[in-house]
Amino acid sequence: MAGRSGRPFLTPCGDVRRFGASGAPGAERGELSGPDPEGTPRRPRGDTVTVPHHAHRTIPHAPGLIPVLGHAPALLRDPLGFIGALGRVGGVVRVRLGPRTVCVVTDPALVHTLLVGLAHDCPPQGVRDTLRAAFTAERVASCVPVVEEVTRERVGRWRHGHVIDVAREMNHLALEIVTRALFGARLRADSALAFHRALPDLVRGQLVRSLYPHRALARLPLPVNRGYDAALAVLDRVVDQTLARGGQSNGDGGGDGDGERTLLALLRATPDPATGSPLDEAAVRSEAITMFGAGTEPVATTLTWLFHELLRHPRVCARLMAELDGLPRAAPDGSGDGLTLDALGRLPYTARVLREVTRLHAPHAFLLRTAARDVDLGPYRVPAGTGLLYSLTAPHRDPAHHRDPLRFDPDRWLADRPGGAAAGPHAFLPFGVGEHRCVGETFAWAELAVVAATVLRAWQPLPVAGSHAREVVSGTVQAQGLSMALAARTPGGPAATEAAEATP
Numbered sequence: 078m079a080g081r082s083g084r085p086f087l088t089p090c091g092d093v094r095r096f097g098a099s100g101a102p103g104a105e106r107g108e109l110s111g112p113d114p115e116g117t118p119r120r121p122r123g124d125t126v127t128v129p130h131h132a133h134r135t136i137p138h139a140p141g142l143i144p145v146l147g148h149a150p151a152l153l154r155d156p157l158g159f160i161g162a163l164g165r166v167g168g169v170v171r172v173r174l175g176p177r178t179v180c181v182v183t184d185p186a187l188v189h190t191l192l193v194g195l196a197h198d199c200p201p202q203g204v205r206d207t208l209r210a211a212f213t214a215e216r217v218a219s220c221v222p223v224v225e226e227v228t229r230e231r232v233g234r235w236r237h238g239h240v241i242d243v244a245r246e247m248n249h250l251a252l253e254i255v256t257r258a259l260f261g262a263r264l265r266a267d268s269a270l271a272f273h274r275a276l277p278d279l280v281r282g283q284l285v286r287s288l289y290p291h292r293a294l295a296r297l298p299l300p301v302n303r304g305y306d307a308a309l310a311v312l313d314r315v316v317d318q319t320l321a322r323g324g325q326s327n328g329d330g331g332g333d334g335d336g337e338r339t340l341l342a343l344l345r346a347t348p349d350p351a352t353g354s355p356l357d358e359a360a361v362r363s364e365a366i367t368m369f370g371a372g373t374e375p376v377a378t379t380l381t382w383l384f385h386e387l388l389r390h391p392r393v394c395a396r397l398m399a400e401l402d403g404l405p406r407a408a409p410d411g412s413g414d415g416l417t418l419d420a421l422g423r424l425p426y427t428a429r430v431l432r433e434v435t436r437l438h439a440p441h442a443f444l445l446r447t448a449a450r451d452v453d454l455g456p457y458r459v460p461a462g463t464g465l466l467y468s469l470t471a472p473h474r475d476p477a478h479h480r481d482p483l484r485f486d487p488d489r490w491l492a493d494r495p496g497g498a499a500a501g502p503h504a505f506l507p508f509g510v511g512e513h514r515c516v517g518e519t520f521a522w523a524e525l526a527v528v529a530a531t532v533l534r535a536w537q538p539l540p541v542a543g544s545h546a547r548e549v550v551s552g553t554v555q556a557q558g559l560s561m562a563l564a565a566r567t568p569g570g571p572a573a574t575e576a577a578e579a580t581p
């Protein structure tokens with residue numbers, strides 16, 4: 078689960094952070110309601126009770142245990158369904174994955190306790206903390222023109238009437254954005270292709286290593302290990318190329334003087350928390366590897382789900398286009414007014430649509446922590462060394478927090494709607510929460526809005542008969558198999574109106 082550098086390199090799914098918080102303030106208040114009359118643990122529904130330390134409740138086992146394999150087949154068959162159903166068993170549930178037992182935290186309030194209440198016992202993240210602080214609105218604002226330029230170039234290659242593979246296009250776009258907007262470098266086309274081909278092996282390898290963190294297992298000549306090692310070598314090459322070419326400029330790698338604003342320049346200027354001296358090149362490289370994985374895959378996945386929902390909801394698509402058409406528009410050669418962070422911040426409907434996509438399709442299906450010491454989670458005591466698995470998808474699809482949770486409804490986030498905006502802090506956390514939340518959140522929101530605006534002001538997405546997105550859990554919750562036809566449009570032109578009228 079860690080790159081060669083010893084740092085996690087991809088989505089944080091495999092980032093086994095260690096918690097130890099027995100008796101910590103966050104652990105003192107159990108937030109589960111007591112057992113119901115039948116003795117079955119109930120989910121919290123607003124009224125909470127304080128559970129004293131001595132009243133630890135036994136952590137229940139998930140049903141359906143298969144000898145030797147445990148619950149692994151059920152988890153692999155339908156990961157989201159399996160984890161979602163565990164909420165009915167308890168707030169914390171034991172699951173056997175072959176030889177390993179992990180505890181799944183199903184209760185959103187306990188997930189919050191785990192990430193916020195217990196986080197103070199986590200080691201400081203050093204460089205990562207510096208980076209989080211560095212993603213200021215000003216820095217993100219300076220990246221917006223590059224994100225727009227990269228997106229305009231890619232969608233400029235699309236042709237009227239063509240059909241695109243949405244996940245593939247979004248993967249390429251997200252990688253190019255990270256490379257150019259954050260590192261000020263351009264990747265060679267063959268390297269970008271190699272990166273995309275390697276990604277599934279990286280994700281698979283990381284998933285297996287995070288669930289079974291045994292050195293001996295990682296050394297076995299299994300296909301998953303061979304694929305992972307080969308994929309790591311590709312990632313190494315891509316990052317080397319980026320570091321060699323990067324930092325020259327903010328956009329074209331040609332040295333236009335903006336180099337000091339890139340993430341790469343920032344990393345090179347960041348002091349090592351241990352020594353106070355600038356990070357050495359190995360540490361810079363290690364952080365760059367993490368950024369590549371963490372900043373590419375979730376964005377590509379979210380954008381693919383966005384188009385999936387827009388194709389299914391033409392009225393939403395038309396309303397979104399109408400709002401985006403009001404944005405300043407650069408000339409085709411890039412001159413004139415482009416998108417700005419300020420202008421993007423004044424798009425209430427766009428914000429609701431993006432929020433709703435990340436609620437229904439939070440990219441990180443699972444995240445894993447490890448208890449460094451005994452940990453009290455509500456009424457449950459989790460022994461030291463236990464893996465604590467939690468899902469960001471589960472609270473997002475929990476009917477206790479979101480009415481009709483599987484319905485895509487951006488207006489649920491209107492302030493006056495029940496649920497939605499009022500759902501509470503436990504119920505919406507696509508970027509995680511607490512000290513270890515996503516480093517790139519501000520950048521990601523801006524990036525999603527810029528891509529949506531740049532695509533939808535140029536193209537009307539149209540469905541392709543027989544094509545739909547399949548939800549495949551592989552590190553992130555991916556949308557595979559979605560095709561989309563393209564019709565060129567002019568701002569506010571007939572395509573948007575027709576789409577609205579075509580809505581059943």
Ligand code: HEM
Binds near residue numbers: 086376509513515
């Ligand atoms: C829709 C887009 C994104 C989503 C939903 C997302 C979500 C997340 C989540 C849930 C975490 C884990 C938090 C935790 O462990 O508690 C995370 C970590 C992280 N994210 Fe994001 N993220 C997105 C985009 C980005 C972007 C664009 C960047 C970089 C610019 C980025 C950089 C990171 C990094 C560096 C970490 C820490 C990874 C680690 O420690 O292994 N993310 N993100």
